[in-house]
Amino acid sequence: MSKNKLSERDICTKFITPAIQQAGWDIQTQIREEVSFTKGRIIVRGKMHARGEQKRADYILYYKSNIPIAIIEAKDNSHSVGAGMQQALNYAETLGVPFVFSSNGDAFLLHDRTGNATQTEQELALSEFPSPEELWQRYCDWKGLQSEQARTTVEMPYYDDGSGRAPRYYQANAINNTIEAVARGQQRILLVMATGVGKTYTAFQIIWRLWKSGTKKRILFLADRNILVDQTKNNDFKPFGPAMTKISKRQIDKSYEIYLSLYQAVTGNEEDKNIYKQFSPDFFDLIVIDECHRGSAAEDSAWREVLTYFNTATHIGLTATPKETKEVSSIHYFGDPVYSYSLKQGIEDGFLAPYKVVRIDIDKDLQGWRPHKGQVDKYGQVIEDRVYNQSDMDRYLVLEKRTELVAQKITEFLSATDPYAKTIVFCDDIDHAERMRQALVNLNPARVKENRKYVMRITGDEMEGKAELDNFINPEERYPVIATTSKLMTTGVDAQTCKLVVLDQHIKSMTEFKQIIGRGTRINEDYGKYWFTIMDFKKATELFADKDFDGEPVVIYEPKGDESPVPPDEVPEIILDENGNPIKQVKGAADENTSPDISIDDESDTKRIKYVLGDVTVYVVSERVQYYGPEGKLITESLKDYTRSTVRKDFATLDEFLRSWTSAERKAALIHELEQHGVLLEALAEEVGKDFDAFDLICHVAFDQPPLTRRERAEQVKKRNYFAKYGEQARQVLESLLEKYQDTGIENIEDIKILTLDPFKDMGTASELVSAFGGKPAYIAALQELEQHLYA
CATH class of the missing domain: 3.40.50.300 (P-loop containing nucleotide triphosphate hydrolases)
Structure with a gap:
């Protein structure tokens, strides 16, 4: 077979790997092939999720087992030597690798990222691939590792x-x-x-x-x-x-x-x-x-x-x-x-869980509330006459019906998704966390009857709640399910299975916001945790739009005089309440189990006047769902609109999609590719109709075509009666495949393993059924003909 007819894998096996080995690289310890180094972004729509594509390098070369120093991207021989270079450079930037190669089996193109080479890119014959020692020396020069001790330190394995x-x-x-x-x-x-x-x-x-x-x-x-x-x-x-x-x-x-x-x-x-x-x-x-x-x-x-x-x-x-x-x-x-x-x-990369945001706005938060002259709260306190808005809620003005409404929305969400999904509710202070606990207990009597720890207040002032923190973060412990808190759980809580983070807290500090969001970002596939929801009642998620949220840290520190650098807490952080009064913090030495940035019982809370009202009606003004988008920004977009825009990035026209669908040897591969690009067909079927297969869902949503159900497509094929040309056993297999398509869709019938399942196993062994068509190639051809009739 001529070289330009070989597959990419054959080019690697016959030309690239031998050339690397001839240069002195050890196949066992220094050469790794087909290395997937990301997991693939988790794409969430509705209740469904899918994994995007992983990044995979054809070769990564190591001097020692712990230090990657070169990457090679291979292409088949129909491509040029440098065809894989841009892809390889992308991977090299991610991996921090200085020496980047592309090859089609004829030669290597080397790109030197160190800045020390006389020529950034040069072509090398297969026999000129550099040795491990040569690249290691150049790596050390690049990193400034000149001494023997420095190299010994760096070479120490994991x-x-x-x-x-x-x-x-x-x-x-x-x-x-x-x-x-x-x-x-x-x-x-x-x-x-x-x-x-x-x-x-x-x-x-x-x-x-x-x-x-x-x-x-x-x-x-x-x-x-x-x-x-x-x-x-x-x-x-x-x-x-x-x-x-x-x-x-x-x-x-x-x-x-x-x-x-x-x-x-x-x-x-x-x-x-x-x-x-x-x-x-x-x-x-x-x-x-x-x-x-x-x-x-x-x-x-x-x-x-x-x-x-x-x-x-x-x-x-x-x-x-x-x-x-x-x-x-x-x-x-x-x-x-x-x-x-x-x-x-x-x-x-798919190592952290994406999030969707449910933003809920309440009327009194947005429109404000003002007492009538001389109005008193439930404890007889005369309420100061001014307009109270979102910044006052739960700090200076407690509307009990607002607390109940927040608890109701949390309960509704959990009931509709998973009543046992670990949930953290961040409240403004300990008093607020206790009121929220009570409201959630009253709205979940059956769950609390099952176990009184269904809802727990976990705050720094109470030992019983703090004692449940380990159980909350333990994936194997069902209870507590819902934790109401103030500051205790903002940091250092490895809640791998936390699926709902509720923000009913005023959050102005970007540091604190990031730490709180971090409570949900862990993935735990064993317990079905791939993504999480943020339910926001106090506009905290507007901080996602702040350029500082995920940007590089920028120094704005202004040192005074010539003093030497000092650690960040030389000036202790002073937390102020809404009136600008400092909130007393607990000294770190007081309790080893208490974080020093936690106020056990904010002194200002006892001084701060809180008005409590139980008869002010509140209601939800607006509620919207936002998803984590491909650019890391929150997007408000319907599932249909998202599907349409995503499909049309791959297929500009209906004809283009039809050509790809028709020419695909396995429709399942094309469906998988679409899912990796973020088209969640299962979620789409929930919204559009479960009786349509992937083809009709895409044609209908992306290209405005009237859809046919799987049953309608199957009936059309039966009317054509083209099965008559096959023998009895082959015809029986095709008819059963058509029934399977009607029930479950195209992906399942494409897998030849289906012949080992009911009802096929009652017709004969898989090999016997394939033989009824004249062998495997003929069976595959018959299956493809069936697909052509289905989508005619």
């Missing part, structure tokens, strides 16, 4: 537990970029990674490789919640075993190498401060700070004290939301991120 688990591509990028920065001597390092993408696992692999290489011998991991430290110690960090300990107020043992600690455990009052001062300032080589945008809210600024004390150590900050204000800057202290992985990118 921890491997034998399960086959390996870092995802973005985790590998984050780990490698961080370790390379350490190897070059960088002392302050920032990693920005969206909530739910595995920051702790990434931190573990960074620490493991630095520790195993001997580059860093004693390491401190700082977090600001007890649950986070314990989860880290018992899960991702477990391989450190006896080398690891958790610092407590009662134990200081300097014989360990890996230390985990709360800020609160080593800061606060003078006695607590003495704990970290029992270590010498140069004791730790490396400090990793989790959620580094926050830090302790104690007045003595815990970050500055701890990190300044251990200022000779390398400091690595991890956050999903770097804080950048005129007073506070993550980047001013840590430097520009060595790697960023955003929520938008995580959703695009």
Whole structure:
């Protein structure tokens, strides 16, 4: 067979792989073929979802098993040598790979992204493919890894537990970029990674490789919640075993190498401060700070004290939301991120769950409410005469019927979807969270009778509710189902199966908004969690339109004088109420189980006058559903309009679609391709009609053609009586295939395995039935003829 008749896979096997191996690359450890490095974006419409296309590289080459340094995109020989280059460059940018190759089996085209080559692109003969050592040397020059120690550090492999688990591509990028920065001597390092993408696992692999290489011998991991430290110690960090300990107020043992600690455990009052001062300032080589945008809210600024004390150590900050204000800057202290992985990118890659937004506007929120002269609330307080609007609701004015309406909309949504879907309701304060709990309990008597913990208030002031937090986030525990909260669950809550996030809270901080949205972004396929819904009652989701929501962090910090950089909480964040009064926060040292940014019982709440009214009627003014669109923006669009625009991107005209449909050897492949582009046919059938197959749904919705049901199409075929030319057994098979089409659609009858099922298995074995047509090619031809008659 001539070379230009070979398939792409044959070109790889016969020409590209041998050329790479001849250059000295090991097929077992250095060459990986057909590597899918994304999962495919989850596309949601209605109650349905589908996966988009995965990104797949033909070859990724590694010098060591953990460092990708080259990518090759292969094409068959009917293409030019460089035909795959643009696709390969796209992949290389994502993977952070410097050397990019395209090949059609005749030669290689090399694109050098390092900027160090005399020629960016050059063609190489098959025999001229570079060796691993040559590319590794060029890689090290590019990364500035000159010393032997630097290379030893970078070459240290990942921890491997034998399960086959390996870092995802973005985790590998984050780990490698961080370790390379350490190897070059960088002392302050920032990693920005969206909530739910595995920051702790990434931190573990960074620490493991630095520790195993001997580059860093004693390491401190700082977090600001007890649950986070314990989860880290018992899960991702477990391989450190006896080398690891958790610092407590009662134990200081300097014989360990890996230390985990709360800020609160080593800061606060003078006695607590003495704990970290029992270590010498140069004791730790490396400090990793989790959620580094926050830090302790104690007045003595815990970050500055701890990190300044251990200022000779390398400091690595991890956050999903770097804080950048005129007073506070993550980047001013840590430097520009060595790697960023955003929520938008995580959703695009299919590693994070997309969301749809149900925006509900209530009349009194939008139109306002004003008391009549001398009106008193249910407790006899004379209500201040002014217009109360959305910013006052639940903070200064409590309309009990509004709380009941919000609870009713939540209950209706869960009843229509999944009554046991884990739900977090974010309220303005603890009082609001308790009122919401009561309203939800009263609206769900049957569920609460099943288990009183169906609805729980989980706030920082009450032990019983806090004790249920672990059960709420545990996918295997059904209860609690609904958690009402204020601040306690905004961060550090790994709620993998949370399917509904309700926003009935005033949210003005972008950092807080991102953290709250992060409660729903985890995917858990084992429990059917692929996407989540945000139900917004207070316009919080307008922040999605803010350019800062998913943009790169920008430094706007204004240092005063010549002071040296300090961690972000040098100026403690002061949270103000609507009147500009500071809300008292709990000192970090008070309770190891309490996050320092949580107000146990806001002092201003007790001072703030709240008017409570039980007789003011409220109603929903508008309700709309918005979907996460392909560009990362929320779109308000009907399923039909979305389908029409998506199909017409692939097929500009009806004739173009008909040609593709007719020429497709398997209609199921074309249907799958459309679904990967976001056409959710199952959801469309729910809306248009379940009796239509994919062909008629698309022709009707995208091209305004009158549809035929599957039964109508089957009846038309029967009237033509073209089966008569076949023998009895073959005719019986075709008639049964037609019945199957009528019941279930075209995709099922195209799979030859259908011949092993009822009613076919009663007619004979699959091989016997195929033989009735004269063999498999004749059976396939008969099936294609049946399809031609169906869609004539």
